[in-house]
Amino acid sequence: MRDANALLQRRELMQERMREDGYLLLRGVLEQDLVLHARKTVLDSLQSDGQLDPGMPLMDGVPKSDIKLSFQPELAQKNNQPLQQLLYDTNCNLMRLFRRFLGGPVLHFDFTWLRCLSPGLGTPSHCDIVFMGRGTRNLYTAWVPLGDVDFLTGGLMVLENSHTNGRLRETYGSRDVDSYCENRPNDPALTANGYNGWLSEDPNLIRESLGGRWLVAEYEVGDVVIFCMDLVHGGMDNRSNRLRLSSDSRYQLASEPADERWIGENPSGHSRAGKRGRIC
Template sequence: MSIVANAAGVEVMQSPLAAHGKTIPAERLGLLTQTDPAIGIRAIRRRYEEDGYVWLKGLLPRAEVIDFRRWVFARLADTGLLAPGYDLALGIAAVGSVDWNLANRMMMSLVRSAAYEGFCAQPKLVRFMDAFLQGISYLHKRKLMRYVQPGTAMATPAHYDLVYLRGGTSRLVTAWIPIGDIPAEMGGLVYLEGSHALGRRMEADFQANSGTLSPEERISAYNSQMAEGGWISKDLPDIAERFNARWLAADYEAGDVVLHSPYIIHAATNNEDRTRRLRLSTDIRYQNVDDEIDARWSNHWSLGDML
């Protein structure tokens, strides 16, 4: 575990977190607030509106999440990604070479599989999202599942999600689901505290300045007014200093679900797990079925689809 209690009994971050060659200073790190799903949907919705996220502890059956993790890695075993001799649910990364062409093909197959669709649309999650969205929830067809090797520099830069979903409603909810335990040092999502208000201002500024763009460019994260790939920055310490905010991290566990606003700024950090576990997670998007849907998200995720 990377979060421990200090001498005063206060929980603090034990391990440094880094991304893109920059370490986040301890004074710019904080802890995500847990929410017990048993507090009820109204209280959950209120926390989401206030904080821009809600970290739901144990919403999904832990054993089923672990079983799905094992299933995914069983199908990736032939790529050289997994070390032999271990329970595949552990997801221990191999040291040797990986057949990346095969790995990429397998991932594109997995996100189209009935098993993955069933995991994302499991009844408990669907019922919860219907209640949360106060109507029939629509799960976008484009769903992403990612694995991250330990000891690599791969980490998602800081961004907010609406940049990639401007073709539909802004009343979106992202569900980020750790597929297995993901303590902070494995590089789970970190959120810039209070930044859902900042994201709204950034988006308003973009809309005000996008009059010269074509309709196609206006909804694209890759237009001339956006940073590379729609990112805000790769420099997480600089963002925290610039906005006088903390990055909030957590020790996530299998069964947890984090819902976050399309405006909240978030990123990932490096996977520095000492036991060489692969980080595996999925991020999926929901909205009320009555709201406008971004047609670009009605196709399966494909590598290089520019979304």
């Protein structure tokens, strides 16, 4: 992946790079003390639940050998004030960055996606649009590593030029994971996990099908990757003995429509309340 720090002061150049690459890799732009404080808050919670190896330093985030963790959004909510401040405080760097990039007042989703990925397989490849496409398509994800992430620990990977694939956008990219057929009473999509939204669990298959290269990077505390809804991405395998901690948060212009599943005090998300019926 190529970094975009040289473009930070020019909105038009950031927008041009986003159109070209589908992502902006920005090095060292976030408050490192808040990143580390957020990491410690997550690890403190995991330690208190008995999920970390007590013989290892807390900040290393080494899980017990029999513990398998992945998606932990409850550890990102209001009790993690450092993370909430890092991602959503209007006076902190990420919100300032989005105001500059979008050119106006910013709305962020209230739900925060937090991952504490145990050693093992990474996150399957997908596009975010199928999970949050009921509002504007001019919506952006900020992927924030909560700690240094080398190639052994794995990290975000993006499929080169996949955001420009018109056929993918018109087929897979037009789906909604929470849509179901009203005229099919037993439609499995009516359940919370009826359709998981993955393109494939085999990144090589996706690369061969869509073309391009999987682009990767190593990340340090303070880095962030911002990317568009149509960019195919996933998580590399974690081949270390540590947890890989990261957050995903979403941002858009406040003047554009927002996906109601992710807004409010208790967002419905992919629950039964978030389902939307249609005639098939």
